[in-house]
Amino acid sequence: MTSTLPPPENPNATRAHISQRTFRTDRWWLGPLLTALGLAVFLVYATARVFQQDHYWVAEHHYLTPFYSPCLAAQCEPGSAIFGTLPWEFPWFIPYAIVSMPFLLLFRFTCYYYRKAYYRSIWQAPTACAVREPHARYTGESRFPMLGQNLHRYFFYAAFLIALINTYDAFAALLFGGENGGVGIGVGNLILFTNVVLLWCYTLSCHSCRHVFGGRLKSFGSNPVRYWMWTQISRINPWHMTFAWVTLGTLMLTDLYVALVASGVITDLRIFN
Amino acid sequence: MTTKRTFRVWRGSGEGELVHYEVEVNEGEVVLDVLHRLQATQVPDLAVRWNCKAGKCGSCSVEINGRPRLSCMTRMSTFEPEEPITITPMRTFPVIRDLVCDVSFNYQKAREIPSFTPDPGTEPGDFRMAQADVERSQEFRKCIECFLCQNVCHVIRDHEENKEHFSGPRYLIRVTELEMHPEDTADRRTISQEEFGLGYCNITKCCTEVCPEHIKITDNGLIPLKERVADRKYDPLVWLGSKIGLRKGADTPIAPNTRKPSSAPEQ
Ligand code: SF4
Ligand code: SF4
Ligand code: FES
Ligand code: FES
Numbered sequence: 271m272t273s274t275l276p277p278p279e280n281p282n283a284t285r286a287h288i289s290q291r292t293f294r295t296d297r298w299w300l301g302p303l304l305t306a307l308g309l310a311v312f313l314v315y316a317t318a319r320v321f322q323q324d325h326y327w328v329a330e331h332h333y334l335t336p337f338y339s340p341c342l343a344a345q346c347e348p349g350s351a352i353f354g355t356l357p358w359e360f361p362w363f364i365p366y367a368i369v370s371m372p373f374l375l376l377f378r379f380t381c382y383y384y385r386k387a388y389y390r391s392i393w394q395a396p397t398a399c400a401v402r403e404p405h406a407r408y409t410g411e412s413r414f415p416m417l418g419q420n421l422h423r424y425f426f427y428a429a430f431l432i433a434l435i436n437t438y439d440a441f442a443a444l445l446f447g448g449e450n451g452g453v454g455i456g457v458g459n460l461i462l463f464t465n466v467v468l469l470w471c472y473t474l475s476c477h478s479c480r481h482v483f484g485g486r487l488k489s490f491g492s493n494p495v496r497y498w499m500w501t502q503i504s505r506i507n508p509w510h511m512t513f514a515w516v517t518l519g520t521l522m523l524t525d526l527y528v529a530l531v532a533s534g535v536i537t538d539l540r541i542f543n
Numbered sequence: 544m545t546t547k548r549t550f551r552v553w554r555g556s557g558e559g560e561l562v563h564y565e566v567e568v569n570e571g572e573v574v575l576d577v578l579h580r581l582q583a584t585q586v587p588d589l590a591v592r593w594n595c596k597a598g599k600c601g602s603c604s605v606e607i608n609g610r611p612r613l614s615c616m617t618r619m620s621t622f623e624p625e626e627p628i629t630i631t632p633m634r635t636f637p638v639i640r641d642l643v644c645d646v647s648f649n650y651q652k653a654r655e656i657p658s659f660t661p662d663p664g665t666e667p668g669d670f671r672m673a674q675a676d677v678e679r680s681q682e683f684r685k686c687i688e689c690f691l692c693q694n695v696c697h698v699i700r701d702h703e704e705n706k707e708h709f710s711g712p713r714y715l716i717r718v719t720e721l722e723m724h725p726e727d728t729a730d731r732r733t734i735s736q737e738e739f740g741l742g743y744c745n746i747t748k749c750c751t752e753v754c755p756e757h758i759k760i761t762d763n764g765l766i767p768l769k770e771r772v773a774d775r776k777y778d779p780l781v782w783l784g785s786k787i788g789l790r791k792g793a794d795t796p797i798a799p800n801t802r803k804p805s806s807a808p809e810q
Pocket of ligand 1 (some may be wrong): 692696710743744748
């Protein structure tokens with residue numbers, strides 16, 4: 271076969287030798303800075319709350335914070351453990367929601383959006399577009415351990431199941447949180463529901479979700495149902511970054527509300543029962 | 544309205560330097576107009592590549608105040624009135640002269656991709672594609688090969704040594720396009736990762752940010768391709784299947800005779 275090699279690059283030509291890191295004149299460092307701050311706020315708050323092992327359950331209104339769902343430790347307050355508890359008391363360094371917290375963390379850690387966010391703002395590869403990065407070598411996600419990012423879809427499956435549990439929690443609070451364990455609505459219910467709806471938006475707009483529901487097909491024409499599902503997911507997928515940030519906020523707010531009510535700092539405003 | 548503006552333009556080869564010019568600018572002009580005036584009035588030997596002046600040929604890619612842009616589509620009115628304007632050639636490619644780069648790297652990477660491979664049993668006229676399938680790859684066909692995405696990608700921009708192992712966003716979406724074609728029978732997933740360097744991409748989206756055709760390179764091309772590679776290479780069930788000989792179909796190798804033997808040991 272004849273060679274199809276293109277004419278070689280001129281061996282004497284080199285790239286422009288420019289020592290400046292960038293000629294950009296806009297505030298390119300602002301985005302990464304705010305991202306790093308935002309992630310730090312969430313991490314500090316979530317760590318503090320997950321290890322606090324207190325103020326996570328409002329028995330009267332059946333409110334359970336998402337950070338403790340499902341509660342599995344033997345010392346979980348009565349009623350808060352929907353699957354029952356394990357026979358052991360958890361020491362301070364094991365979160366009560368030991369089956370969900372690691373998966374949710376890995377789900378977000380391997381999320382295509384959060385990857386972009388921390389690669390840019392924390393790892394600085396690159397800090398901003400057309401700004402030289404500070405690393406001497408770069409292999410991206412082509413080597414171990416970064417190859418592990420390819421496992422994102424499995425964490426998506428786990429997160430999907432956990433979102434079902436959160437949905438159950440929100441409904442349980444509505445159905446059993448009123449007077450004498452009947453139906454009741456308070457501000458807490460609205461918060462729990464908003465949080466769950468947004469968690470679903472985040473989970474379903476995931477790129478792996480888009481892939482498994484239809485993206486992996488070679489032909490849409492012969493798979494109309496999966497094409498339809500792919501189309502719906504493709505409509506929310508461009509908002510994935512927005513949902514990623516909004517859910518960090520709603521998770522913290524939901525947890526804070528439950529914590530404040532559980533510790534008696536505020537009382538839940540009831541709308542019905 | 545005519546004003547005088549300060550332009551700092553790269554002159555010379557890779558060893559060149561920024562030279563200051565004062566140039567007249569009229570209302571409604573784009574950067575390429577001003578470069579042409581500079582050429583016409585002060586530096587007749589200034590090398591600038593351009594063709595259509597309509598954002599459709601992809602020739603006039605340069606970096607304007609550090610941002611990779613088409614110079615024919617960058618309006619002068621987007622800059623502050625006193626702001627000096629810095630124009631450099633694309634940083635990722637070797638400079639031939641002034642603002643003109645040698646972009647052969649891209650043609651090399653283009654040739655390595657196995658082309659559309661229909662079932663040999665089909666005759667011309669046999670294909671019937673659903674509109675949905677046409678639209679999916681149509682997005683990638685909008686590419687004008689301006690190479691701005693190739694230029695901005697930090698994988699090769701900041702690490703010249705990666706050029707050998709990484710085809711760049713423009714060619715990875717070409718692979719995605721072929722992989723999404725319903726009548727294509729080749730399987731380019733393994734070579735996407737092992738030969739075209741998809742794993743080097745860390746989906747930081749600079750390619751999408753600069754694309755003048757607004758192709759959603761990352762969301763619709765690179766991430767779906769990463770997911771397909773995960774199907775092929777990092778799925779335990781598929782892996783087990785290939786171990787016990789259940790997997791049908793073979794991985795397609797890169798197009799033959801497109802690499803110098805030193806970098807393609809299989810030849
Ligand atoms: S998203 Fe990937 S291909 Fe695009 S610029 Fe970033 S690293 Fe390069
Ligand atoms: S994908 Fe966009 S940025 Fe890249 S070469 Fe094509 S038109 Fe240019
Ligand atoms: S959760 Fe963000 S891409 Fe999957
Ligand atoms: S001159 Fe054709 S794209 Fe600018």
